[in-house]
Amino acid sequence: MSAPELPFFVYGTLRPGEVNHDLFLRGRTLREEPARLPGALLYDGPGYPYAVEAPDGTGATVAGELVTARPEAYARLLAELDRLEEYAPGDPRNLYERVECEVLRGGGPASEGPVRAWTYLAAPVVAARLRTRGKLIEGGDWLTRR
Structure with a gap:
């Protein structure tokens, strides 16, 4: 069974x-718009972040973009992003798991409503380590971490 073609x-x-934006996404998207992932925390990694489900599932938000791929580029892009994120279905060595999540369009509180999207969340073993010893990115926005 193939994965649904979600943004x-x-x-x-x-x-x-x-x-990685230009390397993977330039020319392969129909739309890129601000979005938020509610119920998640963001942790600093070795040059890249990890999103982790918030323990209470509420309050925390991760900022990002909702990217809609061009239909003709979708299958190849999905495979390339899985490789980039070192994700293989069912592999216990995964750093990330590709998960279908509900994200909110728009960057602020007046969002345009929920959308189902693929999101790469920290794999369970990685998430457990981050929750105990990770460096939380306050505010949940990778672009403001410095």
């Missing part, structure tokens, strides 16, 4: 102006 919620190096 992607990106929150780190795939955002506009970041290192």
